[in-house]
Amino acid sequence: MQKLSKIAVLTSGGDAPGMNPCIRAVVRTALYNGLQVVGVRQGYQGLIDNNMYDMNNRSVSNILNLGGTILKTARCLPFRTEEGMELAYKNLKARGIDGLVVIGGDGTFTGALRFSKKFPDIAVIGVPGTIDNDLYGSTYTLGFDTATNTVIEAIDKIRDTADAHDRLFFIEVMGRDSGAIALRAGISCGAEAILLPEKETAIEELIVSLKAGHYNKKSSSIVIVAEGDKHGGVYDIAKAVEKEVKNYDIKVTILGHLQRGGSPSSFDRILGSRLGFAAVNAMIAGKTQQMVGLQANNIVLTSLEEALNQHEFKLEEDLMQMMEILSI
Numbered sequence: 001m002q003k004l005s006k007i008a009v010l011t012s013g014g015d016a017p018g019m020n021p022c023i024r025a026v027v028r029t030a031l032y033n034g035l036q037v038v039g040v041r042q043g044y045q046g047l048i049d050n051n052m053y054d055m056n057n058r059s060v061s062n063i064l065n066l067g068g069t070i071l072k073t074a075r076c077l078p079f080r081t082e083e084g085m086e087l088a089y090k091n092l093k094a095r096g097i098d099g100l101v102v103i104g105g106d107g108t109f110t111g112a113l114r115f116s117k118k119f120p121d122i123a124v125i126g127v128p129g130t131i132d133n134d135l136y137g138s139t140y141t142l143g144f145d146t147a148t149n150t151v152i153e154a155i156d157k158i159r160d161t162a163d164a165h166d167r168l169f170f171i172e173v174m175g176r177d178s179g180a181i182a183l184r185a186g187i188s189c190g191a192e193a194i195l196l197p198e199k200e201t202a203i204e205e206l207i208v209s210l211k212a213g214h215y216n217k218k219s220s221s222i223v224i225v226a227e228g229d230k231h232g233g234v235y236d237i238a239k240a241v242e243k244e245v246k247n248y249d250i251k252v253t254i255l256g257h258l259q260r261g262g263s264p265s266s267f268d269r270i271l272g273s274r275l276g277f278a279a280v281n282a283m284i285a286g287k288t289q290q291m292v293g294l295q296a297n298n299i300v301l302t303s304l305e306e307a308l309n310q311h312e313f314k315l316e317e318d319l320m321q322m323m324e325i326l327s328i
């Protein structure tokens with residue numbers, strides 16, 4: 001592989017707090033090593049539309065504390081087509097770009113890997129950025145910590161009013177296929193039950209435990225439902241429970257996109273900085289088609305192929321056990 005001279009960076013898929021610190025680290029690490037850097041706006045769409053700009057150290061000033069992504073993001077269908085990828089390649093080559101750092105989740109990595117297999121002369125390194133924390137190869141993804149803290153703050157507030165009225169709340173949190181936010185937030189807030197896509201919970205069992213909670217003098221109850229839970233929507237679950245549990249007034253709250261915004265936590269600022277730094281260094285070392293991740297507090301490379309095909313991403317066993325017994 002010839003020596004790297006110019007790299008591009010983009011964010012794609014759902015935004016996540018921590019993306020900005022990561023962009024900053026990519027830009028400054030690259031410039032420090034004598035590389036030129038181009039920012040791509042709106043993810044893969046920007047590659048297709050040639051919507052890119054040269055970045056310098058000042059392009060990333062004062063962004064550590066910002067949620068969202070200064071590069072903007074998109075879920076780009078045209079990049080899935082051969083024509084879309086060819087256009088993107090043509091635009092990158094015309095600018096003399098020989099490396100691409102993509103920050104995003106599994107959809108982003110799927111696109112990056114296909115592109116890189118088709119055009120291997122452009123090195124590609126992925127950085128795991130999604131609040132869902134569902135990528136194999138990194139214990140944590142960018143944005144997960146901040147989003148979980150946001151959820152905890154919201155649920156603590158709901159607990160106040162739930163308790164004041166002796167109510168049962170069903171709260172839906174994000175996580176398309178993942179219960180990571182639900183599990184951590186649920187344990188942190190003492191939720192009476194947590195419904196996760198990773199674990200089947202029979203509605204009958206939920207009803208029995210909520211009734212038992214009331215019998216045991218609980219004045220309020222909170223059930224957290226991950227959006228990817230197999231029972232369907234939170235309203236359907238609440239309706240099914242309402243038929244059987246008569247002692248509580250039942251309310252439903254969907255936290256929605258507020259979970260994605262906000263200033264990144266200390267953890268996400270450091271993680272974004274570490275992963276951005278590592279992504280550029282990996283590329284300089286000649287790596288491609290890899291994801292940088294965090295394992296046992298060390299930076300580890302995993303091939304994009306493995307990160308995408310290995311579905312053994314599991315929630316922590318001890319947390320799963322705890323959720324059954326700590327909220328009695």
Ligand code: F6P
Pocket residue numbers: 014075105130131132174175176227260
């Ligand atoms: O992947 C992150 C995520 O926030 C998921 O938890 C959620 O299902 C999805 O994105 C929502 O995507 P959008 O903002 O495109 O509706």
